[in-house]
Amino acid sequence: MELRYGSANEQMRQALARISPGTPLRDGIDRVVRAKAGALLVLDDGPDVLSICSGGFLVDAPFSPQRLSELAKMDGAIIISGDGGRIARANVHLVPDPTVPTSETGTRHRTAERVARSLDVPVVSASEEMGVINVYAGGGKRQLQEIGRLLERANQALQTLERYKVRLDDAMAKLTAVEVEDVATLRDVAAVVQRGEMVHRIADEIETMIVELGVDARLLRLQLDELYGEIDDELELVVQDYVADDRTPSETLEIMSRLTDEETHDLRKAAEALHRLEEDDDLTISVAPRGLRLLHRTKRLSSDSALAIAGHFNGLSKLQRATLTDLSEVAGIDDATAAEVRETLARVTESAILDQYN
CATH class of the missing domain: 3.40.1700.10 (DNA integrity scanning protein, DisA, N-terminal domain)
Known part of the structure; x- marks a missing residue:
């Protein structure tokens, strides 16, 4: 990791x-x-x-x-x-x-x-x-610190990370549900970015403890890898879906990393990092994703092809309505890949709606 x-x-x-x-x-x-x-x-x-x-x-x-x-x-x-x-x-x-x-x-x-x-x-x-x-x-x-005390602190931090990851997963699931229904707001996106940063900070501190513990941290390393997984990659795709054209995902994540712990609790700070919030705006304004995060769930689709599809349709709502013929018109997308993209989007949409009402 x-x-x-x-x-x-x-x-x-x-x-x-x-x-x-x-x-x-x-x-x-x-x-x-x-x-x-x-x-x-x-x-x-x-x-x-x-x-x-x-x-x-x-x-x-x-x-x-x-x-x-x-x-x-x-x-x-x-x-x-x-x-x-x-x-x-x-x-x-x-x-x-x-x-x-x-x-x-x-x-x-x-x-x-x-x-x-x-x-x-x-x-x-x-x-x-x-x-x-x-x-x-x-x-x-x-x-x-003494090894035993540091191990105790690291295990407590792992428990905290697990709780915060559940909250991040909930926010991510909610974002997916409102995305497929085309009713996403800036608040939904800011909540994911905010919780992602908080999870990252906890994992970052555990990583430092693991380095400090050296050979005594083998089990901690396995537990952190299991919990943290691909969170950074997933969060970057969320940012890439919504960040304004004059800012890159890495710039947004860098801005978030410079916030104080108190500032990370302010959803407006996360929205400002995305460069999507004007002074008089509120967090209920509607936003539309590019669809990159959901496209990356297609196993056979490369990052370049996902970017090409997202750029061609210019929004998830249009992408969801695309036919196999529409998808095949994108450069580099053959019929088999187009079919897999359609199946993936349909599966994600159905799963998100079911999860929301269960």
Whole structure:
């Protein structure tokens, strides 16, 4: 399963993957914490990192958990190569830009955050007394949690995801029903986009937990894949059916991803993301789908052919009335494909109407 997420979140996940349980680096960090020693690790040895290093000494030796725990007994930072295969330097004094803002109070954590923010490299800090491990990457911070607690949180998040997915499925089913009857409103579409974004955010957080858990997350991965499935693809087709011509589905989904959690509860925000809502409009205005989402339920139909059919008929209502001859007039659509499209649309229409009244 592939989730859509921003570059900053991706950088954090890449950093978490490098120090997840089962990796040599995590083994080394755990050794440091058990020994009640602190550590400041920069997971990159590029020129920008070396330019802020002062003192210390060159190690240039293959990485091993044992070496890391021994070198952490000294006060300075440890520089590890970008691929994690070598320890480049140790006992280094880092001199990051002091004007970079930081919310940390401890010296080690303040330095870690400033280095990560100013150079855009992943940095890990482990406190000496509390054994707290913080990861700084992509402009953000994440404190590693005890495995059992993180598993508990992830399972609770999965239960929440399941409930929200039921609500999304209900909204999607309602949208299909009003589409086939040609009575869809902007509210119906906005409800699907809104609930889709909420489901995505929960799944996105679970995905980060899975990355952080590493080898301990095999069952969680199976459960998330089972629940989340092809939701992103389905949601993109909904957006593609209704988004205004001057906006792409990816732009709409990007706008939704930038909303605050509170703003996602506002249906007007979802309608605005589709570029379908003027200042004086309300959500009861009628809208008509292009029909792409329902066309994609035809197994033999490619995405290009679905686009060609939707463009030819310019709306689901006209497409539903199309005969086999009408469909065969679309470039690239043979008689067999035309028949399958007609059967699929008829089946979806019948199923949607039955579901609505049952």
